[in-house]
Amino acid sequence: MSKLGEINDIYSFIYATLDTLSKIICYHNDDFYVMWKPNALPTTFGKEQCFLDVLLGKNTDPNTDFSIPNFLLPYIDLPDFKICILKQDAIQQQLHIFWKDNELWLLNRLDNETAWFLYFAKTQAAFDRYRQFQSEGKINKWYIAQIQWIPKESAFEIDMPIMHHKHKEDRMIFIRSPKDELKGRSKVHHPITIVKVLHNDETTGISTLLVGIYKWVRHQIRVHLAGIGYPVMGDTLYGKDVTPGKLCLWSVGFQIHE
DSSP: OOHHHHHHHHHHHHHHTHHHHHHSEEEEOSSEEEEEEOTTOOSSSSSSOOHHHHHTTOOOOTTOOOSOOGGGGGGOBOTTOEEEEOOHHHHHHHHHHHTGGGGGGBOOOOOTTOOEEEEEESSHHHHHHHHHHHHTTOEEEEEEEEESOOOSSSEEEEOOOEEEESSOTTOEEEOSSGGGGGGEEEEEEOOOEEEEEEEEETTTTEEEEEEEESSOOTTHHHHHHHHTTOOBTTOTTTSSOOSOOOOSEEEEEEEEOO
C-alpha cells in the first residue's frame, strides 16, 4: 500500500473514533507529548492491539480505563508541561512528520502490564535531543512502585549489574557473582536505581516508593527490586505472584537536565 493510501486509511479510523482520543490523558510542551497508557495495553505495533493503534483510531475495549489512579496524582512531576485535550489534528501532524513506520516518534517503550506515561517527540530536533541526552544520562525518569515490605532505610540505591537472560527473551537477570554471568547473554549493564520511601503501611505491610533512574535498562526497576528480595507487587515475571494482575509500577514524570 502506498504511503498516501496508508494515511487515508488511518484518517478514516481517526474520524470514527474521536471519542477515544478525548479519553487519553495528555500533557505537552513545545517539544513533547506525554500520554498515559492504560494497564495491560501493549505500547507499540505487534500481534495484539496496542496504544499506537488506539491513537490511529482502531476500536478499543469500551471497558479500558484511561484514567490515572487518584493516589498517583500528587506524585506526577512534569515540569513545564500543560495538560491538553488530544485532538485528531495533533495525530495527523505526527503522521505527516514521522509516518506510522516511525511509531509517531515514540521515545520510550513500556511493559504491557503497566500503566504509565509514554513520550512522543513533536519534531525531529526534539527526538534527536532526547536521544542524545538519554545516552548521556541526563534524563531523569521517576516512577511510583509498591512492594510488600517495610524498608528500614528511608532512601537507598541499588547498583547491582543486570543482563539479558541467556535463553528467555522476555527476562533479565540480576548479577550477584561472576558465575551469574554464565546465565546471561550480551553485555553486562550497570544501571543505578534510586529509591525513596514515601509511605509505609504497617497494617498491610505495603510500602510506596519513589524510584528514579537516569539510564534505562529493560526491566531495570523490576529486576533491581526483585534482586534485593522485594519485587514489585503484581510482578509475575520476577516476583512470587502467579496470577496475572496489575503491576504496581507507574511512571509519573521525567525531566531533562541540560
